[in-house]
Amino acid sequence: MIWWQDDQSLPFPDELLQLADTGERTADGALYLVGQAGDSFLSEFPEARVAVDNGRYLVVSLTNDERAKAEQANSACFGVSPVPENSHVLRTVPAPLQAPTARSTITDLVSESELIASCTVLAGFRTRHSLSSEFTSASDWARTRLQSFGFAVATQTITVGGSPSSNLVADKSGTGANRRLVIATAHLDSINISGGAGAPAPGADDNASGSAGVVEIGRVLGPQSSENDLRLILFGGEEEGLHGSRQYVAALTPADRARLDAVINMDMIGTLNVPAPTVLLEGAPVSQQLMNDLSDAANEYTSLTVQTSLNPFASDHVPFINAGLPALLTIEGSDSNNTSIHTANDTLDKVNGALAAQIVRMNVAVLARRLHLNDVPAAALSAVGSAAADLTGDQSADIVGFGDAGVWVSLNNG
Structure with missing residues (x-):
C-alpha cells in the first residue's frame, strides 16, 4: 500500500510503521478499507487497529473474526471491504491555474437565502423519522413546493422494517424526441440513533441540507425548457439502510434504466468541517464521466476544493451504482468531522448556507448541461x-x- 499526500515534508504515518513492526500493534489480519458516516465505525469498534484515518475513510487491520463481527453489525452507517488495489481511495483535484472569464450562467439563479429558508422549514420538524407523521408533513411541504415549480409529483410507497413510508418523485418532461432521464436526489428522513424513533431529530445537515438542495434545483430548473427529462426524488428510509433508494431502483422500468443519463445525490452539503469549502464527489467507475463533469463545474463556477473517491457507501447513490447505473454522491468535505449528525444537535445553526449554495451551483451546472436546456x-x-x-x-x-x-x-x- 502506498501512502501519498500533497505535502511531501510530512512524515509517513506512525500507525503504518507500527503495524509493520512486531509489537502489540502488529497487524494480525489483512488491511481493510472502512467507509463511515461520522465516526460510526470507531464508535462501535473503538479498539480497531487503525492504520490510516482520513475521517470518512479508514484503513484498519482486521482478523477474520473481527471482519465477520463488523459485517454482522449490518450498519447503515459504515461499510467494510478489502483495500482496493491500484486505485485512489481519496484524492484532491488540483484547482485550475487560470480563473474562468466572468459570464452569467443558470447557476447564478441558485439562492443561498432560498436554501436556508427550505432548511429552516425541514429542520423545524421535531423529527423526520421515516415512520413518523412529521416525515409525511415534510413530504407534503416538498410536494407543494415542487408542484409550484411545474413538476408532476407522485408518491411511491415503500416499506421500512415492515412498516410503510414513502419516496416523493417529481417529474418535468423534456421536449426532445428521444429523451434521456436526468435525476437529482436526496434523502428526506432524519434519525436520532441513541434516542430512538421518538427522539428529536432535526437533521439540519443530515439531510435537510440535501433535501433543500433538491427543492432549490426544482426552483431553478423547473421553469426552464429542456430536451431531456428531469426527475427529482426525496427518499425515505435512508437512515435505516437505504430502503427508499433500493426499492426505487428495484422498481425502475427497463425503459427508464436504458435512458438514465445521470443521478446526482446530495447528502450532507451544509456543514463547513474544514477552513476551505470542500466537496467530496464519491462514485464508481460507472460514474467516472459524471465525476469529471462535476469536478470541472466546481472549478468553473465555484471556489470549492474538490476531492474524489471511487469507493461508494452508505448513501442513496449506492443502489444505482450496484445496478450499473451512473450515480454519484456530492457531500461536504471531511464529513466525519461533523459529530452532530444522527443526534438532537444536528441543528440549523450548524448549516453554512454559502457552502450548500456552492455545491448546488456545481450540481445545477451539470444537470443543465445534461438536460440540454432550450433558450x-x-x-x-x-x-x-x-x-x-x-x-x-x-x-x-x-x-x-x-x-x-x-x-x-x-x-x-x-
Whole structure:
C-alpha cells in the first residue's frame, strides 16, 4: 500500500510503521478499507487497529473474526471491504491555474437565502423519522413546493422494517424526441440513533441540507425548457439502510434504466468541517464521466476544493451504482468531522448556507448541461444583470455553449 499526500515534508504515518513492526500493534489480519458516516465505525469498534484515518475513510487491520463481527453489525452507517488495489481511495483535484472569464450562467439563479429558508422549514420538524407523521408533513411541504415549480409529483410507497413510508418523485418532461432521464436526489428522513424513533431529530445537515438542495434545483430548473427529462426524488428510509433508494431502483422500468443519463445525490452539503469549502464527489467507475463533469463545474463556477473517491457507501447513490447505473454522491468535505449528525444537535445553526449554495451551483451546472436546456428567458437572468444575453432580440437569452462544466450564456455581444 502506498501512502501519498500533497505535502511531501510530512512524515509517513506512525500507525503504518507500527503495524509493520512486531509489537502489540502488529497487524494480525489483512488491511481493510472502512467507509463511515461520522465516526460510526470507531464508535462501535473503538479498539480497531487503525492504520490510516482520513475521517470518512479508514484503513484498519482486521482478523477474520473481527471482519465477520463488523459485517454482522449490518450498519447503515459504515461499510467494510478489502483495500482496493491500484486505485485512489481519496484524492484532491488540483484547482485550475487560470480563473474562468466572468459570464452569467443558470447557476447564478441558485439562492443561498432560498436554501436556508427550505432548511429552516425541514429542520423545524421535531423529527423526520421515516415512520413518523412529521416525515409525511415534510413530504407534503416538498410536494407543494415542487408542484409550484411545474413538476408532476407522485408518491411511491415503500416499506421500512415492515412498516410503510414513502419516496416523493417529481417529474418535468423534456421536449426532445428521444429523451434521456436526468435525476437529482436526496434523502428526506432524519434519525436520532441513541434516542430512538421518538427522539428529536432535526437533521439540519443530515439531510435537510440535501433535501433543500433538491427543492432549490426544482426552483431553478423547473421553469426552464429542456430536451431531456428531469426527475427529482426525496427518499425515505435512508437512515435505516437505504430502503427508499433500493426499492426505487428495484422498481425502475427497463425503459427508464436504458435512458438514465445521470443521478446526482446530495447528502450532507451544509456543514463547513474544514477552513476551505470542500466537496467530496464519491462514485464508481460507472460514474467516472459524471465525476469529471462535476469536478470541472466546481472549478468553473465555484471556489470549492474538490476531492474524489471511487469507493461508494452508505448513501442513496449506492443502489444505482450496484445496478450499473451512473450515480454519484456530492457531500461536504471531511464529513466525519461533523459529530452532530444522527443526534438532537444536528441543528440549523450548524448549516453554512454559502457552502450548500456552492455545491448546488456545481450540481445545477451539470444537470443543465445534461438536460440540454432550450433558450433560457432573459428575464430569468435579470437578477444577475444579463439583459445583454439576449443576442438575437427575441426576448430569450441565447445559449452560447454547452461546455464540460455546464450551460452558459454570454454577458455581452462579444
